[in-house]
Amino acid sequence: MARVRLEHVTKRYDDQGETVTAVDDMNLDVAHGEFICFVGPSGCGKSTTMETIAGLTIPTEGEVYIGDREVTNLPPKDRGIAMVFQNIALFPHMDVYDNISFGLRLRDYPQDEIDRRVERAADIVQLEGMLDRMPDEMSGGQRQRVAIARAIVREPDVFLMDEPLANLDAKLKVHMRTELQRLHKELDTTIIYVTHDQEEAMTLSDRIAVLNSGALQQIDPPLTCYNEPANLFVAGFIGSPSMNFVSGNVTENSIETPNFTLAFDPASVEGVGVGDELTVGIRPEDIHPSAKRDEIADPSSPISATVDILEPMGDEIFTYMLLGEGETSMTQEQTTNDQLLMSIDPDADIEEDDDIEVVIDRRNVHLFDTASGEALVHKLDPVGSGGGVTGSEAESDD
Amino acid sequence: MARVRLEHVTKRYDDQGETVTAVDDMNLDVAHGEFICFVGPSGCGKSTTMETIAGLTIPTEGEVYIGDREVTNLPPKDRGIAMVFQNIALFPHMDVYDNISFGLRLRDYPQDEIDRRVERAADIVQLEGMLDRMPDEMSGGQRQRVAIARAIVREPDVFLMDEPLANLDAKLKVHMRTELQRLHKELDTTIIYVTHDQEEAMTLSDRIAVLNSGALQQIDPPLTCYNEPANLFVAGFIGSPSMNFVSGNVTENSIETPNFTLAFDPASVEGVGVGDELTVGIRPEDIHPSAKRDEIADPSSPISATVDILEPMGDEIFTYMLLGEGETSMTQEQTTNDQLLMSIDPDADIEEDDDIEVVIDRRNVHLFDTASGEALVHKLDPVGSGGGVTGSEAESDD
Amino acid sequence: MSTEAGRESRRSGALVDLMRWMENLSDTQYAYLLLTPVFLLLGMVALYPLLRTFELSLYALSVDLSTTSFVGLDNYIQLFTGEKNRYLPGGTTFLPANLEFISLLNSALVLTLIIAVVSVAFETVIGLGQALILDQDFYGRRWVRAAIIIPWAVPIVIQGMIFFLMFNNNVGFATPPLADLGLLAPTNTLNDTASATFIIIVADIWKTSAFMALLILAGLQSIDRGLYNVAKVAGATKWQQFKLITLPLILPTIGVAVLFRSVQVMRIYGIIPTVSSCTVVPSLSCMVVATFNTREGVSAAIAFVTAAIIGIVVMGLILWQGEDAI
Amino acid sequence: ADFVGGGDGGGGTGNGSTGDGSSGQATTVQWGFDPVAVQNNGPAIKQSLHDNGLPDSVEVEFVPRDQDTGKARANYNRLLSAGETDPDMFLMDNGWTNIFIQRGQIQNLTEMLPEEMLSTVDNKYFSAFTDTARNPQNGNLYGVPVFPDFPTMQYRKDLANEAGYNPESENWATEPMTWKKWSNIAADIYDNSDVDFGFTTQWDIYVGTACCTFNEVMSSWGGAYFGGRENLFGPVGERPVTVNQPEVINSLNMMRKFVHDEDFGGEFSDYGGGFTPTNILGWTEEPSRAPFAEGNSVFHRNWPYSLALCGRDPEETDAPALGEDLGAMPIPYAVPESEAAQPGTGGTTAALGGWHMTVNPNSGQKDAVQQVIRAAMTEKFQLKLLEIQGWLPPRPELFNSQQAKDVPILGRYMETLRVAGDNTMPRPVTAVWGNQTSKIAQQANRAVGQEVPSEQAMQALQTSLKNTESS
Amino acid sequence: MATQTEDSDAGPLERWTQSAIENPERVYRALFYAAMLFFLVTTMFPFYWLLVLAVTPEGNLLAGSFLPTVNLFGVSGTFPLPVPKGFNPAAFITVFEQVPFHLYMLNSFALAVTTTIIVLFIASLAGYVFGRLRFPGRAFLMLGILAISYFPPAAFVIPLFKVFAGNAPVVIPFTDIGLFTAPRLLNTPGSMVLPFSSLFMPLSVFILTTFYGQIPDGLEDAARVEGTTRLGALFRVIMPLSAPGVATAAVLTFIAVYNEYFFSSIMATSPEATKWSPILGGILSYQTQYTTQYNLMAAASIVGVLPVVILVVVAQERIVSGLTSGALKE
Numbered sequence A, B: 001m002a003r004v005r006l007e008h009v010t011k012r013y014d015d016q017g018e019t020v021t022a023v024d025d026m027n028l029d030v031a032h033g034e035f036i037c038f039v040g041p042s043g044c045g046k047s048t049t050m051e052t053i054a055g056l057t058i059p060t061e062g063e064v065y066i067g068d069r070e071v072t073n074l075p076p077k078d079r080g081i082a083m084v085f086q087n088i089a090l091f092p093h094m095d096v097y098d099n100i101s102f103g104l105r106l107r108d109y110p111q112d113e114i115d116r117r118v119e120r121a122a123d124i125v126q127l128e129g130m131l132d133r134m135p136d137e138m139s140g141g142q143r144q145r146v147a148i149a150r151a152i153v154r155e156p157d158v159f160l161m162d163e164p165l166a167n168l169d170a171k172l173k174v175h176m177r178t179e180l181q182r183l184h185k186e187l188d189t190t191i192i193y194v195t196h197d198q199e200e201a202m203t204l205s206d207r208i209a210v211l212n213s214g215a216l217q218q219i220d221p222p223l224t225c226y227n228e229p230a231n232l233f234v235a236g237f238i239g240s241p242s243m244n245f246v247s248g249n250v251t252e253n254s255i256e257t258p259n260f261t262l263a264f265d266p267a268s269v270e271g272v273g274v275g276d277e278l279t280v281g282i283r284p285e286d287i288h289p290s291a292k293r294d295e296i297a298d299p300s301s302p303i304s305a306t307v308d309i310l311e312p313m314g315d316e317i318f319t320y321m322l323l324g325e326g327e328t329s330m331t332q333e334q335t336t337n338d339q340l341l342m343s344i345d346p347d348a349d350i351e352e353d354d355d356i357e358v359v360i361d362r363r364n365v366h367l368f369d370t371a372s373g374e375a376l377v378h379k380l381d382p383v384g385s386g387g388g389v390t391g392s393e394a395e396s397d398d
Numbered sequence C: 001m002s003t004e005a006g007r008e009s010r011r012s013g014a015l016v017d018l019m020r021w022m023e024n025l026s027d028t029q030y031a032y033l034l035l036t037p038v039f040l041l042l043g044m045v046a047l048y049p050l051l052r053t054f055e056l057s058l059y060a061l062s063v064d065l066s067t068t069s070f071v072g073l074d075n076y077i078q079l080f081t082g083e084k085n086r087y088l089p090g091g092t093t094f095l096p097a098n099l100e101f102i103s104l105l106n107s108a109l110v111l112t113l114i115i116a117v118v119s120v121a122f123e124t125v126i127g128l129g130q131a132l133i134l135d136q137d138f139y140g141r142r143w144v145r146a147a148i149i150i151p152w153a154v155p156i157v158i159q160g161m162i163f164f165l166m167f168n169n170n171v172g173f174a175t176p177p178l179a180d181l182g183l184l185a186p187t188n189t190l191n192d193t194a195s196a197t198f199i200i201i202v203a204d205i206w207k208t209s210a211f212m213a214l215l216i217l218a219g220l221q222s223i224d225r226g227l228y229n230v231a232k233v234a235g236a237t238k239w240q241q242f243k244l245i246t247l248p249l250i251l252p253t254i255g256v257a258v259l260f261r262s263v264q265v266m267r268i269y270g271i272i273p274t275v276s277s278c279t280v281v282p283s284l285s286c287m288v289v290a291t292f293n294t295r296e297g298v299s300a301a302i303a304f305v306t307a308a309i310i311g312i313v314v315m316g317l318i319l320w321q322g323e324d325a326i
Numbered sequence D: 001a002d003f004v005g006g007g008d009g010g011g012g013t014g015n016g017s018t019g020d021g022s023s024g025q026a027t028t029v030q031w032g033f034d035p036v037a038v039q040n041n042g043p044a045i046k047q048s049l050h051d052n053g054l055p056d057s058v059e060v061e062f063v064p065r066d067q068d069t070g071k072a073r074a075n076y077n078r079l080l081s082a083g084e085t086d087p088d089m090f091l092m093d094n095g096w097t098n099i100f101i102q103r104g105q106i107q108n109l110t111e112m113l114p115e116e117m118l119s120t121v122d123n124k125y126f127s128a129f130t131d132t133a134r135n136p137q138n139g140n141l142y143g144v145p146v147f148p149d150f151p152t153m154q155y156r157k158d159l160a161n162e163a164g165y166n167p168e169s170e171n172w173a174t175e176p177m178t179w180k181k182w183s184n185i186a187a188d189i190y191d192n193s194d195v196d197f198g199f200t201t202q203w204d205i206y207v208g209t210a211c212c213t214f215n216e217v218m219s220s221w222g223g224a225y226f227g228g229r230e231n232l233f234g235p236v237g238e239r240p241v242t243v244n245q246p247e248v249i250n251s252l253n254m255m256r257k258f259v260h261d262e263d264f265g266g267e268f269s270d271y272g273g274g275f276t277p278t279n280i281l282g283w284t285e286e287p288s289r290a291p292f293a294e295g296n297s298v299f300h301r302n303w304p305y306s307l308a309l310c311g312r313d314p315e316e317t318d319a320p321a322l323g324e325d326l327g328a329m330p331i332p333y334a335v336p337e338s339e340a341a342q343p344g345t346g347g348t349t350a351a352l353g354g355w356h357m358t359v360n361p362n363s364g365q366k367d368a369v370q371q372v373i374r375a376a377m378t379e380k381f382q383l384k385l386l387e388i389q390g391w392l393p394p395r396p397e398l399f400n401s402q403q404a405k406d407v408p409i410l411g412r413y414m415e416t417l418r419v420a421g422d423n424t425m426p427r428p429v430t431a432v433w434g435n436q437t438s439k440i441a442q443q444a445n446r447a448v449g450q451e452v453p454s455e456q457a458m459q460a461l462q463t464s465l466k467n468t469e470s471s
Numbered sequence E: 001m002a003t004q005t006e007d008s009d010a011g012p013l014e015r016w017t018q019s020a021i022e023n024p025e026r027v028y029r030a031l032f033y034a035a036m037l038f039f040l041v042t043t044m045f046p047f048y049w050l051l052v053l054a055v056t057p058e059g060n061l062l063a064g065s066f067l068p069t070v071n072l073f074g075v076s077g078t079f080p081l082p083v084p085k086g087f088n089p090a091a092f093i094t095v096f097e098q099v100p101f102h103l104y105m106l107n108s109f110a111l112a113v114t115t116t117i118i119v120l121f122i123a124s125l126a127g128y129v130f131g132r133l134r135f136p137g138r139a140f141l142m143l144g145i146l147a148i149s150y151f152p153p154a155a156f157v158i159p160l161f162k163v164f165a166g167n168a169p170v171v172i173p174f175t176d177i178g179l180f181t182a183p184r185l186l187n188t189p190g191s192m193v194l195p196f197s198s199l200f201m202p203l204s205v206f207i208l209t210t211f212y213g214q215i216p217d218g219l220e221d222a223a224r225v226e227g228t229t230r231l232g233a234l235f236r237v238i239m240p241l242s243a244p245g246v247a248t249a250a251v252l253t254f255i256a257v258y259n260e261y262f263f264s265s266i267m268a269t270s271p272e273a274t275k276w277s278p279i280l281g282g283i284l285s286y287q288t289q290y291t292t293q294y295n296l297m298a299a300a301s302i303v304g305v306l307p308v309v310i311l312v313v314v315a316q317e318r319i320v321s322g323l324t325s326g327a328l329k330e
């Protein structure tokens, strides 16, 4: 059984005297057959963690288990894994066929079995007819597909894939995603997957592991990570465009932010008291023009804002809004407290520099402890008659 | 002035006898200061085109102009370009500082100028404090950022960037995008950019050039490409998830597709006659549950469908629906004519296997000539009282 | 205009013009331009003397050494018909007189080929082994490296002296044990063609395995270590990694090493007179030198025949290694 | 005394006055010279030249040649054929001076030197040695002998005495003995001492075997390579080849008797045998001398330098030496001259080595060169060389002079050397000699090494020598 | 006993085998050290023998065995390893007293350094062309360069000597038409460096061709876009990245020239240090017509080899720095 466990895995590099901690006391338990995505900022230790599992990097501390064996010091070949490397690393002296069949030939599979599998893999990655090309005669995306094919022909217990689709176009990505899912089901393997594409992480994974600075931040199903981020880091990292963060102070019946006030009952959340500093998180799609107020179950009171920049994305428009002394435009430095990003339908009738009013969907407001970053609550309790929200003084001046 | 022009550029590779045409009679005119994104499927010739502009590949036929000079045979160093390579191509024997400052040192910039620029570039790509690392001591994303920094310190006339952000996380991508836009404005340079990320292409570029099989399909501002794709290829390629395509036949007052009928006046579109085979294109966000019918200016009549798969993405849910003999699920082979993808709000109350009714926003229906793939019209003229749409027989059976 | 363009023009004009002119050359023109220095040098210092030497080979000296006359290709023809054997030292013949072992060894041509095949085969294997060891990371490896490379740094005369004294009949200690094994003649060892050839081959292997090792090591070091990660994950054992990654990637380097060692060993000379003598171990180069002072024409002819034979062997090697050896 | 005071042309300027030397008019004569002599005694030799009549206006600069005589020859050959003007003079091995003469590469001294100097050479020098510096066709002189080299049979006097012999009274030093007698003595002493070897000589495959050791033994049996003495220097092709003759074969069989105690059906039964190691088959001079110098051999055949080295007082040198225990005798013989099959052979025979001075025909300062030759031909200079360098004088009469006898070490053996010098056998240097030496040495080596019967070896040699002789 | 392998009383060999099967890494390690030891012994033994020769006093060299008889516990036997007969480390000083050996070393060093620089430069150009450009005539030209090395050095020496003597004009081969008279180069470094450069060139060309050809195009492209010329890319990127190959070519050329004697013994008309005679000229002057001071020759060669060893130790730092990792994503 290909359960994968990391226990207190730490990896440090010594780089000319100073120590770089690439992975920091990582504990991870991936069940057999699970599909886990690693996400996190560049340099946070995703690849290093993968290498530790693969056995290419021996952890400085901690143990690695695959199945029921401790494999910390086992060579990679005995771990039953296949890996797609971030740097692709095709064998330059072999053509595509030889690259793909490499692992099979090592295991002395019969020739027709090899042919069959290679053909099938080439089919999956849409490289039929290129089997006799050399790597240096291929485009970046084609090479990446060879690397994927090289891994999938092996049908191992555990797949490690480090940004396997980074160089592929959107359509191919979608295709590959489906194929990966199919493979996952068919082979009943465990897959650990690194991606920077949130859509990918969302659609593919059973759980997402969010890493930062070598440390695991949260590991949960995609929607949980999206809807109930464990801390400020996860909240800010998951979701694109990013969640709006506004700092606020708890008063007796509200949270006051520099530019607006949200009705709030401190008693409704454990561990929150009047006077506490909180950070309020609101996703762009949870802000709506006041006009839509009716469609929202628990809207806040309207907040007036100035449209600063409109970024039409085709299926939606990102609306960057300024709160407060809204005359200044984005070019000047402004605290994030004074900005909000709203995502609206493309058919909305809105122009840059418009003064508009927006409401926040209170059911999707997240509160975080500013000091520790820990999430406190992901949904504000409805407050009576939707009262308690007043524009800030700045706003009323406007 | 850094206008970039390609005239009839063709590049063929001889690969063991058979000829691969990587770029096929490409004509391109990029104005000074323009930001152009190349998009297209993997292997379509984007990198090759970039290399032709850079002077790394000499085209088999055609000429390249930069500014007012013909540069087809000019060496790269005299073209006033900087390039971020798809394969990153850091100099492995130099540390980050030396990698970034390489081009400046070649040109004998004064040391303090070099230091200043390198520092600034490192700042932009968030690599401060890593200047004395060697490339093999960095993560994939970090390497890519060094490659970007190496290009931007140069402040050339033309930037060529081949998927510069492929290995970066979403947040960093957003940051880098802003920085690139700032640089673009500040330096008043021409930027040619390859990306597989449509969001990137949308937000960054003045115009998007869509390539396929080495040939230019359309070059237009992002929204034009999105809203008025020149042909089936562009329509299907731009936008994620992809546009729904349904084949249809023109009747006197409608377009009949296997599973539904759209009211249509053949006379309203030039060159379309009764009996013609057309392809109908509808973007997922232009399909709505019948409940929202009122909000749509020109809805079609309702089409009944079965929800096959729901893919929640956080800010939206992709709803895969089956039309026609809707009992069969996606696992069985089915023609695209029987499927529709709809993108809906996450708060919509919908379950897999639900039978639902949807409407299409007729203002955003695209028609293509099936044979040539050319776009015919991007908006159906409103038809009187919204009549003329009847469910297909299959549907009525349902 | 951007600052970059301004920078360019600040450099001195003529040089920039030259550089620009060079950059604009086509691949072929550029290739030939860059090859000019090599061919100038080789033309002057190698080709010219060779032509002159070839010219020499067309002349023969009278018996009393006082006059030379043009004889065309006679020197070459007589070399192969055996008439020139009288100018070769001792009982040496150019081609073997018959197929007996001792006649084969007395044939300059066959003996040279025998030495070449045996030496190169052993050197390649040993050199590869040494290189693989030097490629590892272990404590004190820089000293082991130096030690393994030392033989190559020993001048041939000294190499000869080392082995001569080892087998010399005053103080040599190596003959009896090897003679007991039947590898060497127990007496007059260094004047016994088979024994002396054996010793010379051993000496040659001792010295030039380091050459192989050095080159192959360089090849090993140029392999991208990332490829081993891929192979390891794909399940390759150490042997498979070697066979499928290392070997193919260092094959070009091994090719160059084998090529040059073959060429060098077929010109083997210096060690022979120091360990034994050209009379006993008559290599082709020995014959060139032996006739050098008395019969320039013959000497030149043997030199050209030697080159031709090496050329044939090299072509064979190249064909055997495949076209992209070159 | 008649050499002192300027020669012919130079009389006006050079009279040994130092003032002239400093005027910058000095000519420098470059002389290709023995490197060891230059290194050890260069200034002394120069000084001696000046002491013996060389004006100060002529500077001598020794150019050390390569140690290896073959390399030196090749070098001089190249220099001369490239028309080099330097060096002005050479020292040339008598083994290859002839080649340079044949090729017309060196100055004809008969044309260049004044009559008195030529007649000195004609009359006062070892004529057999001088002949190697003449053109055999017309007798013209091309080189002036500097020093000859004659081998002697060296032995441990102390061991001989212990074994009951009395070299002094039996006159071993000057009275050549037969090989038969000698071999019995050698075997006897060998058996009665605990030395490892009875006789050490040189029988490697190298030029020394052809020119010297084999030549000596063969000659002492009355054999020769090419018939009699008159054929030594040609004419190539017209002279007979006589190596398959019984006397030659017998000489080899005798060597086999010494080495392997093989007695060929009793033919050598009254010879002593088995006292010579097979080592000689790989020995050249120095390896064969080493055990003798260590006291580990009874007899040893070698050149005078060996006398000089082995005769040193063991107390005064770190190297092994025998001191007064070292004795020397002429090389033994098998048949007297009168019974020799080939005319001019037989009796005790000493191979002939040695060096001549020759002149570069391209030299631009032949007058000065002549002055150097004149000084180098003085008896005093030759005695000086004997003293400091151990080089034998090229004049027989000097051997008998008191000065020669007074020279440390070598002086003790002058008598023996004189006998050797009177009985020399030059090597048959001709244009083809260079091709013949290795063939001779190889077959002689094979025969004595018992690889083939002597007859067979000599038959093979006969054929291949004939080949080299034919045009 | 073979049947009860599980037993704890298995012999040590068996236990080792058992653990070896469980842990093949150990076998590998053991094999590795065995092989290393083997190579060390075989390469160092002759060198040790040289050392033995060097410290043995000259007079003892050629007589008596180097294998001493040892008497161990009443059993006498021959010690299997040669040991010096006497001890005379002064040989290492004598070598400098007899001839100016350091001058010979300097000559060799200067010749070797100059030749190596020339060869590396010119061969780099050729290596770049052959390794990275495709053009008509490539294979032919490479074979042409290689062909130079087919000839025994003796085939070059006579005509070159005549040219460098500067006495007679250089004539067009096969005619008597004189072209020009070359300057006199005999006894100068020129007459040695020139032939060395061309004779050792082919090896370096081939080595560099191989290594330059393996550098990914992407890196050269990057350098050219950054503003180097093609040559600039060669010297700034390709050469440093081929450091193992370049260093190897340099070491091989250096050693070959440093130990060369055939040409130098001819181009220096006499083996004097002042005539640029190289290190072997010095070593061979310990040899006279009859005697050979093997101990001095041995001592001198040990002294002479030292600079090379130092060079190798330094150069191998380059040779062993595999540099291409981290460069490309492909």
Ligand SMILES: Nc1ncnc2c1ncn2[C@@H]1O[C@H](COP(=O)(O)OP(=O)(O)OP(=O)(O)O)[C@@H](O)[C@H]1O
Binding pocket: A136, A137, A138, A139, A140, A141, A142, A167, B013, B014, B015, B020, B021, B022, B023, B040, B041, B042, B043, B044, B045, B046, B047, B048, B049, B086
């Ligand atoms: N040296 C070559 N020999 C043969 N075909 C080649 C060679 N180089 C590129 N090609 C082919 O040319 C086509 C275009 O390649 P290119 O690298 O321009 O694609 P691309 O658009 O950059 O793709 P990607 O998005 O995957 O990087 C590809 O189909 C590729 O296989």
Ligand SMILES: Nc1ncnc2c1ncn2[C@@H]1O[C@H](COP(=O)(O)OP(=O)(O)OP(=O)(O)O)[C@@H](O)[C@H]1O
Binding pocket: A013, A014, A015, A020, A021, A022, A023, A040, A041, A042, A043, A044, A045, A046, A047, A048, A049, A086, B136, B137, B138, B139, B140, B141, B142, B167
């Ligand atoms: N050999 C090394 N020496 C020093 N630091 C290293 C070394 N290798 C990696 N690191 C550092 O370790 C950290 C983790 O690297 P890793 O490659 O795991 O990042 P990553 O999460 O995969 O990032 P990316 O998304 O950019 O690929 C990085 O900060 C990197 O700089």
Ligand SMILES: [Mg+2]
Binding pocket: A046, A047, A048, A086, A162, B139, B140, B141
């Ligand atoms: Mg990574």
Ligand SMILES: [Mg+2]
Binding pocket: A139, A140, A141, B046, B047, B048, B086, B162
């Ligand atoms: Mg590409």
